[in-house]
Amino acid sequence: MRFSLDAGNTAWLLTSASLVLLMTPALAFFYGGMVRGKSVLNMLMMSFSAMGVVGLVWSLWGYSLAFGPNVAAGWFGNPFTNFGLTVSDASSPAASAGVPALVFVAFEATFAVITVALISGAIADRVKIGTWMAFAAVWVTVVYAPLAHWVWGGGMFGADGWVAKHLSMPIDFAGGTVVEINAGAAGLALALLVGERHGWRKDPMRPHNLPFVMLGAGMLWFGWFGFNAGSGLAADGTAGRAWVNTFLAACVGMLAWLGIERFRDGHATSLGAASGTVAALVAITPAAGTVDTYGALAIGTVAGAVCALAVGLKYRFGFDDSLDVVGVHLVGGLVGTVMIGLFATNGNHDSYYPAGSQDGLLYGGGFTQLATQVVIALAAVVWSFGLTYVIGWVFKRTMGWRIPQQGEIGGIDRHEHGETAYETVTQGSVRTGHSVHIGHSVHIGHREIRV
Known part of the structure; x- marks a missing residue:
């Protein structure tokens, strides 16, 4: 196959990659504002260190594991085919869009980085930075890259996989399973393994800097346009559809969360506005290119309301998910992935619609696509939670996760980094x-x- 460069698509994907990379520092501020003042540097460092570790792994074997030729019946890609980024433009997954292979590598690297960084919010305030960085290298290799291969690399969720053959072609436009459900389920596993923060449910642990939270949420919203609108790999109508759906879902998600807060607590808070925006962005991610305006509004509204309620589950079930990774990213990812089965439509020529997928239930397609979306959502939960728990347990028995109690009380910033x-x-x-x-x-x- 001869490769023909498309300068417009290439420029758009480079721009999108830069926008997605910005999301990790944005997440650092979003998370950093939500912790106490004695933990903010550590929270920032967990996101920044994820960039360093994942970038190295991705350049050596991570990309090849995710997008190399099928190994073991599509469980993962061959880690040696593109080891060290020996890639060919003609055989790149983005070749048909006229995008060079290394540009596609860069775009996908930013997704791997943000997914790992998202997990850190579940274990804020209490873990060793060295253990976290070692975990990040193993997790992106063992958990993230294979799941990315299933969904985007032609593996088990691809056209030749069991789900497509027995139900319909799964739809995950920009990472509802690979990023959101994956990070949320991993966060739950680590929160259970690492245990509660000292004083949780007894001492006040309020956000120390709400302007940081709002700044981070705004930067995330900005970066998310690259995340979703770039995932079609082209500067075309699908990118426009994804951009508009991303914008609209975030708008109504924020309003829905604020409505729940106002009704339940009597106040509509800045933290709620930021959280509702992010929850809806999470949910629209897998659906951005596949639903129409009404679908985007419905997904954003449901995600904002459901996630506002779901963040309280940690108190009911007793797991200390510090910054609500489970309530926002796991629950939001499930909402968006499953609701594709209700609202997917090929009625617009500007939509992304993989061959073999079907319209959603509310658009005359029956239950098949809904069943497909439920299956891939549950598979992602089981894969991520199970493997993360095993990996986390090994690190608990070897390097250890927790800093000493006195270090936690005095502040993890000073204990781990020697700074405040x-x-x-x-x-x-x-x-x-x-x-x-x-x-x-x-x-x-x-x-x-x-x-």
Whole structure:
């Protein structure tokens, strides 16, 4: 096959890759604002370190595992075919769109990075940075890359897979299974393994910087246009459809979450606005190119409302998912993936519609596509939760996950990184312009601080 470069599609995918890469620092601010002030640097570091670790793994064997030729009946790709990014433009999955192989590699790398970073919110405030980084390398290899191969690399969820042959072709436009359900199920497994934060459900653990949260959510929303509108690999009508659906779903998801808050708690909060936006973005991700305007509005509304209720499940079932990775990403991913089976439609020429898929139940397609979407959603949950639990258990028995209790109480930033984000007390002095001695007290406003 001869490769013919399409400059427009290539420029759009490079732009989309850059937008998706921005989502990981955006997530760092989103998560960083939600933790206490003594943990914010560690939260930022968990996202940034994921970029470093996953980028290295992806360049060596990760991409090949996800997009190499089928091995073991499509369970994963051959890790040696494209080892070290020895790729061919003509054989790239993006060749038909006229996009060079390395541009496709870059785009997919950013998806792997953000998926790993998402998991970190479930175990905030309490784990060793070294264990986290080692886990990230193993997890992206063993869990993420094979699931990406199933969905996007021609593996088990592809045209020749069991699901397509016995039901219909699964639809996951931009990562409802690979990214959202995958990260949410992994977060649940680690939250159960690592255990509760010291003082959880007893001490106040409120967000320390809500402007950070709002900034992070806004940057995520911006980056998500590359995430979804870039996933068709072309600058065309499907990209436009995905962009509009992404925008509309986030709008109504925010409103739905705020409505639940107002009715339940009497207040519509900034944290709720940010969370509702992200929940709807999660849900529209697998459906962005396959549903019409009404489908996008329905998915966004349901996701905003359901996720607003789901974040309370951790208190009922007793697992400390620090930043609601389960309630937002697992639940939101399930909502979006399954609701494709209701709202998928090929009625618009600008829609993404893989051969062998069917219209959703509400568009005259019957139950087949709905059953297909339920099957792939459950398969992703079982795969991610099961393997993550095993990997996490091995790290618990070897490197160990938890920092010492005193380090957690004093602040993971200082314990793990030797830094604090907001330095107010230094050795021998307080930032008031006056030198004091250890063991003496100093008054700042109406507060007395002993140093």
